[in-house]
Amino acid sequence: MKIREIVVVEGKDDTRAVQRALDADTIETNGSAVSEETLEKIRLAHEKRGVIILTDPDFPGEKIRKTITEHVPDCKHAFIDKKAARAHNGRGIGVEHAAPEAIRIALKDAHLMVEANEENITREDLIDAGLIGGPKAAGRRERLGELLKIGYTNGKQLHKRLMMFRISSQEFAEALEHVLWEEEQ
Template structure:
């Protein structure tokens, strides 16, 4: 059984989590997360710890941001959009049990205000911002680093929040560049 309580968006997500692992969940009821739900998440964080596991879409990212702001120190699990998509619908409920277990095995801890060695200049040099393919590159790098997809500013913030080291960043960049190089051959 997973010690932490997993925060998901809805009932279908809870069903998918329980198919994959033995765990308890708190459902936010979608993106309209209310004060009572935040209170329950805060209590869960104090008593057992929390893993935020929202959909890899705009609404899921909005919920993740709210929880991160209101309940510091949570852990985060991320699914790729590919792993969470079925028939054009993106959500945790669409992921296979194996994809859910992999995401939970790669959980990241919010380091709060800890500093990452990664700078905005590093993001620019890696083509993650101010580049014609920046969005696609951030998606691939976010998947490699296990921090999900987001815009450039949020990518930088996640590197800080999850204490991504320069070594981790550079290794993911080398893998991305090698993969892109093979695609062009």
């Protein structure tokens, strides 16, 4: 399987993992301090073929994603959840540890982030759903992010991502219902 877009990853190990999963070209950021030269490559790739950002589900990965988005808006975003990105020995988390199938699914489900114009889901909705504050909030957010394919976030980021990915109230309600149902099992 070949994809048209160029996949932006953090390093060589991530490139190898992506290429084990499918036929894709990559650009490596080589760490969270993304250089101007790398940003220029990403700009050109976006103009010519499109870009999908696939970074590790951790703080440095989110920093890279944010830096690229500030300089090259309209890139697609793919997320691998923390469980799928965990090393077998438990000593690391990243794209390089993900199974080929997890990478294929993440790239297939890539989203385009857009400026949030309308608020379908309010912060109060997130509090009422037990996604902000409370003992189960972090676990619920993690599972919700997996189901909606928007990655793991803290409470503040969750609201922003729901708006940026234009998750509808219905999509949110269905995913939340599934999360709550799983808790009861």
